Structures are given as structure tokens and as C-alpha cells.
Amino acid sequence: MSGVVVRGLAKSYGPVRALRGIDLVVEPGDFAVLLGPSGCGKSTLLSAIAGLDDIDAGSIEIGGAEVTQREPSERGIAMVFQSYALYPTMTVRRNLSFGLRVRSVPKPEIERRVAWVSELLQIGGMLDRKPSQLSGGQRQRVAIGRALVQHAKVFLLDEPLSNLDAKLRTEMRVELKRLHQSLGATIIYVTHDQIEAMTLATRIAVMRAGMIEQYATPDVLYEQPATLFVAGFVGSPGMNFLSGSIARGPVPVARIETDTIPLDGYPLCSSSDDGREIIFGIRPEHVSLADHGTRGALIEADTLFIEPMGADTLGWFQYGSQRISARLPPQRARGLSGKVRLSLDIGQVSLFDPITEQRL
Amino acid sequence: MRIRNLAAKTVLTPTVLVMLVCFYGCAIWTAYLSVTRSALLPNYQFVGLVQYVRLFSTPRWNVAWSNMFLFGVLDILGTLGLGTLLAVLLDRQVRLEGGFRTIFLYPLSISFIVTGLTWQWVLSPTIGIQNFVRELGWSDFVFDWIVRPDRAIYTLVFAGVWHQTGLIMAIMLAGLRGIDRDIWRATRVEAIPPWRVYLRIVLPMLRPLLVTCIVLIAIAVVRSYDLVVAMTGYASDLPGKFVVDFAFERANIGQASAAAAVMLGSVLTVLAPYLYLELSRRDR
Amino acid sequence: MSGAGAPVRIGRLGLYAFLVGMALFFAIPLLIVISTSLKSLDEIRDFSIFVPPSSPDFAAWWKAWYAACTGLNCGGVHVGFWNSVRILIPSVTLSVLAGALNGYALSHWRVPGADFILLALLLGAFIPYQVILYPLVKITSTIGIYSSLPGIIAVHILFGLPVMTLLFRNFYTGLPDELLKAARVDGAGFWRIFVSVMLPLSVNILIVATILQTTGIWNDYLLGLIFAGRENQPMTVQLNAIATTSTGEIEYNVNMAAALLTALPPLLVYFASGRFFVRGITAGAVKG
Numbered sequence: 001m002s003g004v005v006v007r008g009l010a011k012s013y014g015p016v017r018a019l020r021g022i023d024l025v026v027e028p029g030d031f032a033v034l035l036g037p038s039g040c041g042k043s044t045l046l047s048a049i050a051g052l053d054d055i056d057a058g059s060i061e062i063g064g065a066e067v068t069q070r071e072p073s074e075r076g077i078a079m080v081f082q083s084y085a086l087y088p089t090m091t092v093r094r095n096l097s098f099g100l101r102v103r104s105v106p107k108p109e110i111e112r113r114v115a116w117v118s119e120l121l122q123i124g125g126m127l128d129r130k131p132s133q134l135s136g137g138q139r140q141r142v143a144i145g146r147a148l149v150q151h152a153k154v155f156l157l158d159e160p161l162s163n164l165d166a167k168l169r170t171e172m173r174v175e176l177k178r179l180h181q182s183l184g185a186t187i188i189y190v191t192h193d194q195i196e197a198m199t200l201a202t203r204i205a206v207m208r209a210g211m212i213e214q215y216a217t218p219d220v221l222y223e224q225p226a227t228l229f230v231a232g233f234v235g236s237p238g239m240n241f242l243s244g245s246i247a248r249g250p251v252p253v254a255r256i257e258t259d260t261i262p263l264d265g266y267p268l269c270s271s272s273d274d275g276r277e278i279i280f281g282i283r284p285e286h287v288s289l290a291d292h293g294t295r296g297a298l299i300e301a302d303t304l305f306i307e308p309m310g311a312d313t314l315g316w317f318q319y320g321s322q323r324i325s326a327r328l329p330p331q332r333a334r335g336l337s338g339k340v341r342l343s344l345d346i347g348q349v350s351l352f353d354p355i356t357e358q359r360l
Numbered sequence: 361m362r363i364r365n366l367a368a369k370t371v372l373t374p375t376v377l378v379m380l381v382c383f384y385g386c387a388i389w390t391a392y393l394s395v396t397r398s399a400l401l402p403n404y405q406f407v408g409l410v411q412y413v414r415l416f417s418t419p420r421w422n423v424a425w426s427n428m429f430l431f432g433v434l435d436i437l438g439t440l441g442l443g444t445l446l447a448v449l450l451d452r453q454v455r456l457e458g459g460f461r462t463i464f465l466y467p468l469s470i471s472f473i474v475t476g477l478t479w480q481w482v483l484s485p486t487i488g489i490q491n492f493v494r495e496l497g498w499s500d501f502v503f504d505w506i507v508r509p510d511r512a513i514y515t516l517v518f519a520g521v522w523h524q525t526g527l528i529m530a531i532m533l534a535g536l537r538g539i540d541r542d543i544w545r546a547t548r549v550e551a552i553p554p555w556r557v558y559l560r561i562v563l564p565m566l567r568p569l570l571v572t573c574i575v576l577i578a579i580a581v582v583r584s585y586d587l588v589v590a591m592t593g594y595a596s597d598l599p600g601k602f603v604v605d606f607a608f609e610r611a612n613i614g615q616a617s618a619a620a621a622v623m624l625g626s627v628l629t630v631l632a633p634y635l636y637l638e639l640s641r642r643d644r
Numbered sequence: 645m646s647g648a649g650a651p652v653r654i655g656r657l658g659l660y661a662f663l664v665g666m667a668l669f670f671a672i673p674l675l676i677v678i679s680t681s682l683k684s685l686d687e688i689r690d691f692s693i694f695v696p697p698s699s700p701d702f703a704a705w706w707k708a709w710y711a712a713c714t715g716l717n718c719g720g721v722h723v724g725f726w727n728s729v730r731i732l733i734p735s736v737t738l739s740v741l742a743g744a745l746n747g748y749a750l751s752h753w754r755v756p757g758a759d760f761i762l763l764a765l766l767l768g769a770f771i772p773y774q775v776i777l778y779p780l781v782k783i784t785s786t787i788g789i790y791s792s793l794p795g796i797i798a799v800h801i802l803f804g805l806p807v808m809t810l811l812f813r814n815f816y817t818g819l820p821d822e823l824l825k826a827a828r829v830d831g832a833g834f835w836r837i838f839v840s841v842m843l844p845l846s847v848n849i850l851i852v853a854t855i856l857q858t859t860g861i862w863n864d865y866l867l868g869l870i871f872a873g874r875e876n877q878p879m880t881v882q883l884n885a886i887a888t889t890s891t892g893e894i895e896y897n898v899n900m901a902a903a904l905l906t907a908l909p910p911l912l913v914y915f916a917s918g919r920f921f922v923r924g925i926t927a928g929a930v931k932g
Contacts, residue, residue: 050549051548052545052548052549071548071551072545072548072549072551073548073549073550073551074551077549078549079545079546079549081542081545081546082542083540083542084542085540085542085543085545085546087543087560087561088565089561089564089565089567090560090561098550098552098560099550099551099552102550102551102552102553102556103551146546150550365753365754365755367749367753367833367834367835368749368750368753368754368755368834369749369755371745371746371749371834372746372749372750372755372761375742375746375805375809376761376764378802378805379761379764379765379768379805379806380764381783382776382780382783382802383764383768383771383776384764384768385779386775386776386779386780386783387771387775387776389776389779390775390776390778390779393778442666446663446666449659449662449663450663452659454659454660454663460663460666460667461922462915462918463667463670463671464666464667464670465914465921465922466670466674466911466914466915467670468914468925469859469910469911469913469914469921470863470907470910470911471862471863471864471865471880471906471907471910472863472865473863473865473880473883473884473903473906474863474880474883474903474906474907477883477884477887477899477903478673478674478676478677478903479673481676481677481680481693481896481899481900482673482676482693487680487688487692487693487896488693491692491693492692492693492694495691495692496692522669522670522673525670526670527925530922530925530926531925531926534922534926579770579772582772583772583773583774585773585774585865585866586865586866586880589865589884590865590884590887599774600772600774603774603777604774604777604866604870607777607778608870613778616778617778619774620772620774620775620777620778621775623772623774623775624771624772624775627770627771627772627775631767631770635763635766635767
């Protein structure tokens with residue numbers, strides 16, 4: 001088991017700065033996910049760690065060894081590609097063993113490893129078939145098998161599930177989690193799907209425009225997003241963002257629309273001035289219909305429309321000049337209209353500076 | 361709907377008619393002539409395979425026929441081998457790739473006549489290589505293949521390879537460029553050296569393309585006429601030339617038709633399995 | 645791409661050396677022909693062909709163009725040049741046009757037996773000329789166009805039909821048929837769609853087709869020899885006649901100049917067309 005340490009990594013394609021000073025520490029045994037929209041640099045970062053692309057600045061350590069100058073094959077990594085990249089003219093067995101044969105691994109050892117991987121991934125029955133005769137899910141498992149067979153220190157996966165249909169994707173997600181737990185391998189995984197990231201990862205690096213906005217466990221990312229972008233990207237349905245300002249006093253309050261919302265318990269830094277503009281973020285599941293006698297932050301809003309989503313229903317409300325959504329139990333949401341009173345759970349609020357987009 | 365398609369059908373009708381009459385009708389006509397008594401003039405009396413028997417007892421034809429195989433095999437090996445090698449080398453991100461490609465491909469733009477004449481001059485004992493080496497001092501050097509009937513056919517290989525390697529290179533290069541880049545990246549992670557990647561992974565993937573190349577060159581060999589005329593005249597002979605000579609100079613329609621039918625047979629033998637493979641591959 | 649250092653360098657050097665060697669193999673014959681055409685006959689006799697000319701002189705070119713002898717008359721290859729031009733222009737225009745129309749008709753319109761037609765065309769593209777030569781001679785002489793300009797043009801169009809049709813058909817099937825559907829909803833018919841929708845999108849493939857046909861027809865020898873007639877012999881036929889006449893001393897410089905003049909038009913087309921030329925020749929192979 002080895003960790004990966006990236007320091008100050010930078011890479012540009014001409015005028016485009018694909019990676020700007022990335023620092024990342026992946027502990028041994030971690031399942032680190034690089035999450036972000038397309039173009040954020042996550043695949044570039046993975047390629048750089050793999051050594052498939054040159055970098056302009058920075059250093060990479062794998063398993064404690066400095067590997068920045070080394071070829072991919074000398075870094076102790078194994079990689080699974082989005083398109084699987086299986087060798088089409090070879091059988092599955094040869095696909096798995098080719099790399100080992102090139103490295104002159106003794107035959108009995110090769111056979112041992114192939115057998116182990118076939119057992120682990122349930123691909124024993126396909127060993128003599130060619131990739132074109134396999135389904136997408138099967139090919140994907142062979143691609144993973146090829147990576148596992150290398151006995152690498154670190155496994156790099158580049159959007160391996162994106163070519164599968166939704167059902168298969170869910171199944172493979174479970175498989176990958178199981179594999180990680182039983183092997184305890186160090187994994188760096190790239191995806192744009194935040195559900196995948198949240199379910200698989202031990203730590204997630206949310207990336208945007210070549211930089212890591214936040215690198216934390218899924219819980220922290222969800223409950224205490226460091227920036228506006230992270231708050232909006234993680235979690236579905238997305239967080240509500242309301243504009244307002246802060247007023248200091250005996251208890252700091254937030255002024256949103258015409259309401260004053262007490263912020264007791266929120267760890268505001270003392271440098272926050274009175275009257276400062278803020279963005280008030282609260283997730284739909286922390287907004288609920290107020291019953292009589294509910295205490296705490298209450299607001300009034302007009303019902304706009306209801307979106308049934310199966311287990312829950314998402315209600316949209318017009319709040320002054322802004323909109324707010326709330327997760328409602330379906331029975332209460334049915335037939336809802338007109339003015340309602342909503343209760344906000346202040347303990348789950350995130351405040352952001354509208355300009356720096358940083359958490360306050 | 362039906363009226364609109366009338367225009368399409370009208371447009372295609374002349375082509376279809378012409379194809380049927382000129383290509384297929386004429387081919388059948390030639391095949392028929394080959395089983396008749398025709399000599400100087402066509403004579404439509406059926407005589408079975410007499411013409412073919414006579415053909416294969418004619419020394420000149422047998423030389424031409426065996427020449428075709430000799431030339432064909434060498435030409436295919438040469439163009440395919442060299443063309444693929446050049447394509448592989450150019451695939452390695454070479455500087456001035458465009459320049460090299462331009463040089464390798466230009467012979468394809470000139471006539472076989474010009475190619476043949478050029479190589480006739482270069483290989484000519486009087487002014488060509490033999491003369492050059494002798495001038496340098498080795499006065500006993502001999503390289504007169506082009507005028508020796510038993511060796512002339514090999515000189516055709518030089519010209520053929522020079523002319524057509526560029527075609528194979530262009531086709532194979534296009535194929536190489538179409539390989540999924542992730543396969544290359546996977547081999548880099550697995551420490552597989554490039555020559556091995558080409559040999560065991562990439563070129564096997566391009567097998568259908570190689571077969572296409574073989575078919576193209578083989579058929580060009582069967583049809584060869586211009587090259588033989590320009591290069592060696594009578595010193596070497598190929599079926600393509602035999603047919604024309606016998607049809608026009610020697611004025612023996614029967615023999616010419618038989619030879620032409622054999623040519624057609626050769627082309628079909630090469631083509632039929634190829635087309636069958638291609639079509640069944642596409643249906644899959 | 646970090647270094648394995650020395651072995652990689654040597655490998656790269658070897659690669660370039662080989663490529664340069666090959667480039668020389670391809671270039672030298674042409675260079676020899678050019679250089680010899682600029683020499684005097686004495687120089688050719690006294691020195692080897694690998695020696696460059698001491699005082700390059702276009703006299704041989706002049707003679708080739710105006711006064712080279714084909715055994716019968718000494719008019720020079722300029723006669724052949726203009727013949728080739730007169731053969732080329734109608735042949736290329738008409739065969740490209742026919743191919744475009746046919747390809748278009750076969751690509752987006754339901755025609756009975758379309759697959760059969762395509763297969764027939766594919767086979768037809770491979771039939772050697774020699775197989776249908778004699779019957780074709782009979783047919784053209786019956787119609788009265790044997791050994792004449794219309795005759796050779798007709799023959800070139802005939803032999804160009806399969807390749808041109810297949811080329812255009814493959815191109816047009818690659819275009820989305822929403823375009824056609826939208827035009828038909830707008831009321832356009834077969835011809836209207838061809839002229840207003842298809843042709844404007846076909847510029848690239850038209851260039852490719854024209855280059856392919858121009859090169860093929862200009863470089864043709866056999867068909868020109870047989871079907872063009874004595875007054876219309878193309879340049880390639882004249883060239884061969886000049887170069888293989890063995891009366892008296894062989895004027896290598898004149899012969900080579902004639903060869904260069906014959907090769908010049910398609911070579912210029914080649915150098916000017918770059919990627920289109922490559923597309924043309926590979927389309928023939930990757931047509932499947």
C-alpha cells in the first residue's frame with residue numbers, strides 16, 4: 001500500500017492553464033476521487049500522476065519515491081481507461097498476461113495471478129474469448145483485472161463507469177467498493193458524477209478550472225462546503241442560495257428579503273462586518289413546512305410548483321424576489337398551494353461571501 | 361413517393377444499362393469468344409476449351425503467366441513490407457512528416473509510362489547503374505538485368521515498388537492513425553516496447569486493411585500493361601500485354617480472348633474471397 | 645517523456661537515417677531524369693548519369709516540345725499535350741458529374757436493387773481493360789466513334805463510372821438525411837435538392853474526384869493508344885513512341901525532357917493538392 005503526494009503541479013496547453021498549482025495528499029489505502037465538471041483538469045491531473053503527460057512544474061511522489069521524471073511503467077501504477085483499451089486481437093487471458101510476459105514474470109506466477117483475478121472479478125468463463133465477444137460490463141471487469149494483475153502500488157481509474165448503462169453502473173459501483181475494501185488498495189478515481197464520488201470515496205477532491213476547491217471526506221464536503229461551487233456541485237437536488245446581508249447585534253442575524261433570521265450557533269469569524277453582503281445557503285432537506293408551534297427561523301413564501309420525485313417531493317416556493325426549494329413528504333405536499341410557512345434548520349446553514357465565494 | 365423516385369431511377373438507368381452492356385455483356389462476349397474457333401476474325405463456332413489448351417502450350421504465354429506470379433508475389437511483398445514499415449516509422453511522430461510523405465507519395469501521381477521509362481534509364485547498362493559503377497573503377501561490374509529475358513521481370517519489381525509503395529504507406533498510415541489512443545497509453549503503463557506493440561497489437565488490428573492492400577496490388581499486377589511496355593518491351597512479358605498484343609498485333613482473337621478470360625478468372629479468384637469476407641464482416 | 649537517454653537517441657537517429665535513405669531512393673530517379681534532360685549528348689556519353697550537368701541547358705526540352713520524332717512525324721510532344729488536354733477536360737467533367745449524380749441517387753433515394761447495383765459497380769471497378777477490350781472496339785466502331793475523340797472520351801467516362809459513383813455514394817451516405825428530409829418537407833424535388841443542398845456541401849469530394857480522374861486520365865496509355873485515333877494520341881502514347889524509337893543515336897536528354905513534360909501536369913496537381921490527393925487514393929481502398 002502506498003500513498004501519493006502531489007506538490008505544486010502545474011501544466012499548460014499553450015495559453016490554457018489546465019492545472020494550476022495542485023497539492024494533493026492521498027494516504028495509503030485511500031479511495032480518492034477527483035470530481036468536477038468537464039474541462040476542470042481532473043483527467044489531466046490523473047494523466048500527470050500516471051506519467052502519461054509531461055508537467056511544467058511540481059513534483060509527484062508515489063510510495064515515498066520521487067517519480068516525477070519516470071516513465072509510467074516505472075511508477076508502480078496501474079490504470080483503467082475510459083474506453084477500457086483492451087487489445088482487440090487477443091483473448092482475455094492474453095490481455096491480462098501480456099504486460100506480465102513482457103516484464104518476464106515467470107509463467108507459474110502469471111498463471112497464479114490470472115487465476116486470482118478471474119476468481120475475484122468472476123471473469124473465469126471468459127478467459128478464452130476476445131473483447132469483441134464481451135458485453136460492456138464484462139469488458140470493464142477485464143480492464144480492471146488487467147490493472148489488478150500488475151500488483152501495482154496505486155490504481156488510477158479514468159471515468160471507468162461512464163460507458164455503462166445506469167443499472168450496470170450501480171452494480172459496478174458496489175463491486176468497486178467491495179474490491180477496495182477487500183484489497184485495501186490505494187485508488188485515485190476520476191468522475192464527473194457526484195453520486196459516484198459520494199458513494200465510493202474516502203476523500204473527494206472537487207476541482208474547477210485547474211484547481212482543487214476542496215479536498216475532504218464526503219460528509220465534510222456535504223455539510224461544510226468550503227466554496228459556493230462545491231456547495232452547488234455536491235448534493236442533489238442542489239443547495240438553495242439566497243442573497244442577503246449580515247447584521248451584528250446581541251446575536252448575529254441574517255437579513256434576507258424582509259426577514260431577520262437569527263444565526264446563533266453559526267461559527268462566524270469576528271471580522272464579518274455589519275451590513276456585509278452574504279449568500280445564505282441551505283439544502284432543501286433542511287427546509288420544511290412549519291407546523292403550528294414550530295420555533296426557530298420561519299419565513300413565508302408562495303407555492304410555485306411541486307416536483308414529485310418518488311420517495312420525496314420537491315416543493316418550489318417564491319420567497320420575495322427569490323426562489324427556495326424544500327424537501328417535503330409526499331402526503332403533505334399534495335395539493336399544497338398559496339402561502340406557506342417554512343422552517344429553516346439553522347444548524348445546517350452555510351454562509352458564503354458573494355465575491356470570493358469562500359465559506360464564512 | 362413513387363413519382364419522386366422516378367428521377368433517381370432515370371438518372372441511374374443509363375449507368376446501369378452501360379454497366380450491363382459494356383462491362384458484363386462484353387466480359388461474357390469475351391468469354392464466349394474464348395471457346396470459339398476465332399483466329400484472325402471472330403468465328404462463332406463453339407469448340408470447347410481448344411483455345412485454352414493452345415494457350416497453355418504456347419511458350420510465350422507460359423512465360424507471361426509465370427512472370428505474373430513472380431512479379432505479383434515480389435511486388436506485393438515489396439510494396440506491403442516497405443509501405444507498412446514507412447507508415448509505422450512515420451507514425452512515430454517524426455519531424456517533417458509532411459515532407460517525407462510528399463516524397464514517398466509523388467510517384468503515384470505520374471504515369472506508369474514515365475515510371476517505366478525512368479527505371480529503364482536508371483537500370484540501363486549503357487547509361488545507368490552499370491555504367492556508373494564501371495566509371496567509378498569496377499570495370500567488370502555487370503548489372504544488365506533489364507535486357508536479359510530471364511531477369512527482366514525482376515526489374516519490373518523495382519519500378520513497381522517505387523511507384524506503389526506510397527499508396528500502401530498512405531493507407532496503412534491512415535489505419536494506424538485510427539487506432540484508439542488509449543491502447544497506446546495502456547501499453548506505456550504496462551511497459552511494452554513500441555516495436556512489440558506494433559507487431560503484436562496494432563498491426564494485427566489492421567489485418568483487414570492489409571488484406572485490402574494485397575487485393576489492390578494483386579489486381580494491379582494482373583492488369584499491368586503500361587509498365588511493361590515502357591520498361592522492358594519484349595524482354596519481359598505479362599498476361600496484360602499478351603492479350604493486347606494478340607488482339608491487335610498478332611490478330612488472333614481467339615487466343616487473346618482466352619488469355620483475357622484467364623486474366624478475368626485471376627481477378628475473380630483474388631476478389632471473390634475478399635468481397636465475401638468484407639460483406640460478411642459488415643453484416644455482423 | 646523522460647529519458648532512457650542514449651539508446652533512445654540512437655534509435656531515433658537510425659529512424660531518421662532510414663527515412664532519409666528511403667526519401668533518396670524515391671527522389672533520385674526523378675532527379676536523374678531532370679539532370680540528364682539538362683545535359684548535352686556529349687556529357688551524357690562521357691559522364692555517368694549521377695553527375696550533375698556542368699552547364700544546365702533547356703535545349704533538350706525545347707526539342708522535346710517542338711521537334712521530337714515519333715518515327716512518323718517530328719512535331720514534338722506539344723501535339724500530344726494538347727491532345728491530352730482535349731481528352732482530359734470533357735472526360736473529367738462528365739465522369740465526375742455522372743459519378744456525383746449516380747452517387748446521390750443511390751445514397752438517399754429508394755431504388756430497387758440498389759445493393760445489387762453497388763455490388764455490380766464494385767466488381768466493375770476491378771475488371772481489367774483487357775478483358776473487354778476487343779468487344780469494346782467492336783461496339784465503338786459499330787457506333788462510329790472508334791478511333792476518335794468522342795470515342796476516347798466515352799471510354800474514359802465508361803471506365804470512370806464505377807469508381808466515381810462509389811466515391812460519391814460513400815460521401816453522400818455520410819451526410820445526415822435530416823437535410824434531405826427537411827428539403828423535401830419544403831417541397832424540393834430530386835434535382836432541386838441536388839443543386840441547392842448536395843452540391844454546395846460537396847466541394848471537398850468534388851476536388852478529390854477531380855484530382856483522381858485527372859491523374860488517372862492524363863496518365864492513361866492503353867485506352868488512348870487504342871481508342872483515340874491517330875490525330876488524337878495523348879501525350880503518354882507520344883512519349884512512349886519517342887522514347888522507344890531506336891533509329892540512330894538515342895537522344896536521352898530529349899527523351900527525358902519529354903518524360904518530364906508528360907509528368908509535369910499531374911505532378912503539379914499532386915503538389916498543389918496535398919491532403920485531397922491522399923483522400924482520393926485512400927478512398928479507393930477504404931471504400932468498404
